[in-house]
Amino acid sequence: MPPDALLADHEVTARAQLDRLWARGREFLGTEFAILGGAMSWVSERHLVSAISNAGGFGVIACGSMGPDLLAREIEATKALTGKPFGVNLITMHPQLDDLIRVCIEARVGHVVLAGGIPSGAAVRAVKDGGAKLIAFAPALVLAKRLARTGADALVIEGSEAGGHIGPVSLTVLAQEILPQIRDIPVFVAGGLGRGDAILGMLEMGAAGAQLGTRFAASSESIAHDRYKAAFVRASARDALPSVQLDDRFPVIPVRGLVNEGTKRFLVHQAETLRRFQSGELTKEAAQLEIEHFWAGALRRAVIDGDIEGGSVMAGQSVGMVTQIQPTAVIIAELVDQAVQALLRRAA
């Protein structure tokens, strides 16, 4: 066989091997590749979600703070742009969670992701009785086991490398703790993934597929402001840091994003609020609220208005692997190719 034909033959074999490695994830999602576009508030709307699904991945709408009517419209608009499967991500503490689940069920959304906390039994039942598959986030092994027992159809384990709200443990450790133990349902990995060979490593450890956010936020189809995307291209991994908490008495939810004027002002704001609390000017509750309100609307300001100095530029450490703005289909093809090349190198 001529060398080119031999190479093509090896590549077909490597692609088939990759297909087998993430077969469970592909089957669960109904997609060509087991790559989810992690929901990102303000970013994961009809255009990005449909682009990811049309490229063979699995787009997920971020419901964020949308109400039921807005969500229903977003689902319909997404369906108009893709005939491929996509999901909806709902935040468990949303005051209208029940109505949002109903909207998903009525629109026949196939997969509902419940994020931001452990879902209640009632929410799990509502999703499953409605005929949708339920994906939940498992921040630790005990919770992963409990979620698998109580009806989650799949899990996402998201390491602290990720952009947005994060837990304390890296994907490297979560994967070792959880992947060998949870075999009954597919487990998708997230956080810090920017290359296909890294995804391959996770599949070989037992992951069903991977979820990426940061790389897709910087895609051509992402509606994020050009300044937001340009900041991603400029940044390296070390620029994406978790928010800092000044005092144990006033907890700050850890959010990973690019360091900017806003993150510096947040420290000053915490120090000033502490001083006002200590002087008796503010009660503890009022001081906590002052701290929590600092970031209200800040992600929207950064993503939509392009205020990358004052807003919250949520980004994962994988931002260092964003070197240009690329179409979603190219990002996905690149990830798949990197996994295939890694398999080919090994075979050689």
Ligand SMILES: Cc1cc2nc3c(=O)[nH]c(=O)nc-3n(C[C@H](O)[C@H](O)[C@H](O)COP(=O)(O)O)c2cc1C
């Ligand atoms: C700008 C931004 C906003 C995000 N918003 C949400 C969200 O609303 N809900 C959610 O479950 N995850 C959210 N995430 C997390 C992503 O869905 C995904 O799990 C994460 O980005 C994966 O890590 P990576 O950024 O290293 O790829 C967000 C991430 C980013 C970067």
